[in-house]
Amino acid sequence: MEESPKLYRELAAWWPLLSALEDYAEEAEDYRRLILEGTDGEAREVLELGSGGGNNASHLKAHFRLTLVDRSPQMLEVSRRLNPECEHVEGDMRSVRLGRTFDAVFVHDAIAYMTTEDDLRGVFATAFEHCKLGGIALFVPDHVRETFEPWVHQGGHDGPDRALRYLDWTWDPDPNDTTIRMDLIYVFHEPDGSVHTELDEHVCGLFPRATWLRLIGEAGFEVRPVPLVHDERPVGAEGYLATRPG
Numbered sequence: 001m002e003e004s005p006k007l008y009r010e011l012a013a014w015w016p017l018l019s020a021l022e023d024y025a026e027e028a029e030d031y032r033r034l035i036l037e038g039t040d041g042e043a044r045e046v047l048e049l050g051s052g053g054g055n056n057a058s059h060l061k062a063h064f065r066l067t068l069v070d071r072s073p074q075m076l077e078v079s080r081r082l083n084p085e086c087e088h089v090e091g092d093m094r095s096v097r098l099g100r101t102f103d104a105v106f107v108h109d110a111i112a113y114m115t116t117e118d119d120l121r122g123v124f125a126t127a128f129e130h131c132k133l134g135g136i137a138l139f140v141p142d143h144v145r146e147t148f149e150p151w152v153h154q155g156g157h158d159g160p161d162r163a164l165r166y167l168d169w170t171w172d173p174d175p176n177d178t179t180i181r182m183d184l185i186y187v188f189h190e191p192d193g194s195v196h197t198e199l200d201e202h203v204c205g206l207f208p209r210a211t212w213l214r215l216i217g218e219a220g221f222e223v224r225p226v227p228l229v230h231d232e233r234p235v236g237a238e239g240y241l242a243t244r245p246g
């Protein structure tokens, strides 16, 4: 298996200082609305693939019964502390099979880590397998090829005894392939006052809208793009709302 970024392994405990819950409130509200719109208000059981530190889940759990899947045991641990009432399962979104179906499957920014069409095919097949007949899947990539622009973003937060700041420089070394890089540099303030830094290279996928629509359709879904623009998200991001016919 390819190595995942340090952020999801040895640095996972810092996640809550990198990405604060409040920053997800506005977009989580959009996802709640789209999930309910797509299911005629019926959605109750929701599966999230690549749920990470559980920030979206912390907002969505008031409305749905959530099952959260991530391949990082360290990130699942962070999410379990925040969302003890949710079921957590370790698994890869390209291959995990829980043996049951849901009203909706939600895949947020974790889908950025799919770098090939085969990866995407795996995720869409997983989503299809876990969708009830007539259920929906909502895919929310950070970027699509048509609207991608390199960006630099800084952030981070103070905790009670330690603090983190980061710089995210997202860029495309080769516009002719399906990957981009998110180079993150973190500055850590430890409780004892010491300061250190880490560079963490995230390799992410970048696909044209037509690829998203084609592959989601080939998995068996009926699909339409839905616009999603938030202050905290990259410009031009859009989602794909897919229905499993039936």
Ligand SMILES: C[S@@+](CC[C@H](N)C(=O)[O-])C[C@H]1O[C@@H](n2cnc3c(N)ncnc32)[C@H](O)[C@@H]1O
Residues within 6 Å of the ligand: 004, 008, 024, 049, 050, 051, 052, 053, 054, 055, 056, 057, 069, 070, 071, 072, 075, 091, 092, 093, 094, 108, 109, 110, 111, 113
């Ligand atoms: C940015 S975090 C997700 C944060 C999440 N949206 C939240 O609300 O907290 C990305 C997550 O994707 C997960 N991930 C990456 N590739 C994956 C895969 N193939 N299967 C499952 N999870 C994956 C990582 O382990 C990481 O936890």
